[in-house]
Amino acid sequence: MDAKQNRPLCCAKLRHCYFSKDPGSGRFLLRLSAIGQGYHSGPTVSTHRERPPLRITPRCSRLLAAFLLATHGAALAVVFVIPLDWCWRAGLAALVLFYLAYALATRVLFMAPWALREATWMSDGSWSLTLVSGEEIDARLLPSTFAARQLLVLNFRCRRWRSPSLVLLPDSLDALLLRRLRVRLRLRGAADSTSPDALA
Secondary structure, three states: OOHHHHHHHHHHHHEEEEEEEEEOOOOOOOOOOOEEOOOOOOOOOOOOOOOOHHHHHHHHHHHHHHHHHHHHHHHHHHHHOOOOOHHHHHHHHHHHHHHHHHHHHHHOOOOOOOOOEEEEEEEOOOEEEEEEEOOEEEEEEEEOOOOOOEEEEEEOEEEEEEEEEEEEOOOOHHHHHHHHHHHHHHHHHHHHHOOOHHHO
């Protein structure tokens, strides 16, 4: 048998050889990519299992509707006690009511065609957004995304002047799906903080 076929991988010509820390287990994983004779460079060897896509389709949230009604109602109360002419107060009140209707239509009832209806976190880490109109848009998750126990705010950038967001409260999604989303966001943040670009 040809000795060249029996030589170990460590004796082959390596394209990449480095260690990386697994955020989930805390163990260090050896990643190798070799160039063999007559072969193209293959993908990096990893022990990570490919995560399935995470599909996020929020329900109509009563908590979010109550929050919007309370905050805009407080704004209306302030408008009517401001010492201004009635025409100015009427204009401000109409503006508050307009923003309330807009927020309810886009974030609670999902009635506007341009409203964000579904977000899918792909296996490769990319995002795909689906609008109420059925249009699908490729997007990336922004670092300004906020994740807490009772509130998740996913901020996206999909076009040059468009940055939609998805507000998720405990009644927006199933509890298991919310937990999986928080875990993935936590792992993504840990991976970003230990990446070479972040440490440079």
